[in-house]
Amino acid sequence: MTLKEQVNKDFIQARKDKDTLKADVLRLIKTEYDSFLIDNKRDMTDAEQINVFLKDIKKTNEAIVYAKQVGREDLIEENNNKLAILESYTPKMMDEDEIRSFLEENNVPSMALKDAMKFAMGALNGKADKAVVSQIIKELLK
Incomplete structure (x- = not known):
């Protein structure tokens, strides 16, 4: 099963489970996949699919840093949960x-x-x- 198929399957399951955070995160990923298909008239390679997740992980880490600066514990918790979802789709990074x-x-x-x-x-x-x-x-x- 490709990463794109796994995202679609997990998105449907998150919707059924009423897991709004996971559904929202996966909806954004699906949107990026679809935009790429429209813009480039081809599907993403496996590396490009992983890079979508890595880009979102980087954005989420930046959001966590900013939330810590302004003392927003609710945003820190939400972004940490989002980060856990995103990281579950990426391979273990080399140290x-x-x-x-x-x-x-x-x-x-x-x-x-x-x-x-x-x-x-x-x-x-x-x-x-x-x-x-x-x-x-x-x-x-x-």
């Missing part, structure tokens, strides 16, 4: 040690920055946080 060893095994330290970034972002797309990958590449190339 810094795994990223570093992958990059070293593939001779990234001997590449130019532009080539290293292009290789790493392509190879680790959807498997690791892009900001962490970028930071590690810059450290390895020093």
Whole structure:
């Protein structure tokens, strides 16, 4: 079952269970999938589907930080619940040690920055946080 099919199935089940938060989160994901299909006249690849979730995870983390700054406990709780839903659809992300060893095994330290970034972002797309990958590449190339 593809990720898109799983989202559709879980959306229907969330509606039946009257789980409004999960239904709302999945509705937004479905909307992004549909918009992509209309704009590009093709379905998303698996990596593109995962990137939709990663983008929403990043937005939700930013919302949590902002809610903490203004002291809104209700928003913090809601966004933490939303974050749990989104993260349940993404694969386990690589940690810094795994990223570093992958990059070293593939001779990234001997590449130019532009080539290293292009290789790493392509190879680790959807498997690791892009900001962490970028930071590690810059450290390895020093």
